[in-house]
Amino acid sequence: MLLLHGFGEFWWSWRHQLTALTEAGFRAVAVDLRGYGDTDKPPRGYDGWTLAGDTNGLIRALGHTRATLIGHSDGGLVCWATATLHPRVVDRIIVIASPHPRALRRRVLRDKTQRARFLPLFLRNQIPRFGERQITRDDAAFVSDYFAERSSASWRAQPDYAHTVELNRSAMLIPNVAHCSLEYRRWAFRSQFRPDGARFMELMDQRLHLPVLALRGRDDPYILDHAMADSHRWAAHQMYRQVEDSGHFVHQEQPAAVTEYVLEFLRHEPEPTADGPRRPARKVRRGRSAVYSPVRFAARIRRSRSAPDGR
Template identity: 30%
Template sequence: MEQLLVRTKAGGEQIEASPLEHATVDIEPGVSLHYVVAGSGPRTVVLLHGFPQTWWAWRHTMPQLVAAGFRVVAPDYRGAGHSSKPLSGYDKRTMASDIHRLLHEHLQLAEPVALVGHDFGLMVAYAYTQSYRDDVTHLVAVDAPLPGTAIFDQLRANPRNWQFSFHNVRDLPEFLVSGKEREYLQWFFNFRMSNPAAITDADFQAYLTAYTMPGAMRAAFELYRAFDQDTKDNRGFIAANGKLAIPVLTAVGETSPTAPLVRGMIEEVASATTVLAVAGAGHWIAEENPHAFAAGLIEFLGQDQ
């Protein structure tokens, strides 16, 4: 059984290594999800990564959650890591259904979970929370955009966010990026990073290996190509259900230029929101300042219990 590395807190206290259990399950014909489980606490926290990452983005967060008494599930969502890369199903409502089936049909969870989503993972987590409102206790949005909000429409139309349009083009991004995945992915990490030491060469290699697998970059671009459907679905959720009433935490890096916009997007869809500003972090919060992020996350998850 794999062990996560021991992490040292700022005050010198050590967090014990957390045994990890890896597994892959069939969600539907032709689609399987790889996931990692750690801990055995009575409450479950589900961690959903973004692009261009995998479950490995939570390597520092998982042992701290386990030490605080939580069970943690970190999947590779559809199209990423060691999960299947089908041709379709990248709208976030379908991806949320994947996670729901993983948790309830395969892991046999009976109690509601707390959802933590970074980047695209937040889009999936939000669709999950709106689709299965009785199955979620807390939602954590980690520096992430959200289709269906007015602010997202502004972001998508801004030429500075060129990747929204470029990745939406059919076939061309795959052709141009092929063979240049290292340079392309490195740009994405560097562009919004405050702490360059946060993602080591070995960490980056793990991500690069994942995204040079057959179909991986195509699957990543399909996440963007589903934005129109995501927008339609999320606006439908609000029209039918209204804003989320559960506690919602918005974690933003203090150096992230989009932090105010992220806060505004979450306020459009949730009533009870709290902001966690993480010092020394840009977009990759759980990796750039893992201890401050985990401390704020654990404090938030202890609320209303």
């Protein structure tokens, strides 16, 4: 099982799930995404194509041909992209506060509430150097505000919350992390006006036939219910659950509940059509296939004990 963190986080955000999945007999690996933590900080490669290629390469580098992917926020986007572009290496995916990219775009365009929650910060991040300065000034105080605005009051009252924010502020101050973390969002926006983005969204317009678990904190003010629920249009076997008393960081706010949902989902055998034909959600123009070269993940990889199935 490969665990992929979200914006403003690093591998440590999966601390609770790593322990629980290990105890349940799975091999779980949490990594820093490209540009975060101890990884390389290349100037390019924060597009959906390359990130999916990174994940495909990492699964094989860890000695497996298939894996289950779990992703939060931006890490969830990587899950959706890898499952679509490299279906043969993915058993199933679990996405947390991360709608299918087409579902999110659809809701941002049609739902004024989702648009108001999502777009302001997303657009501010597009301004070169301004976003980096905003994130890193005052010892990355932005991270404190980011977590406070999107998490539940019950978690903010716990010692774990203060410790989490402190560590994530330190991680954001690693040289070039702020810039790299924003490049994910800059590509997501700017590519909408370029051929590469149009082609990516066309290829993402396919209905996955592998199992999908979608989780959302019921009080998440950033990613709203309809955006997550709409993802079923691109996932034939989606299970969608909302977790009480939690916001955007549900896997850290309510780790026991998330672990229970994840283990329940993993106990069910994947659908036999996981590698079968996938029909488009609507008719799209097919582009030519692409080949990806995985970059080196000079990451802090935290591995649990091995399990033969590679999950």
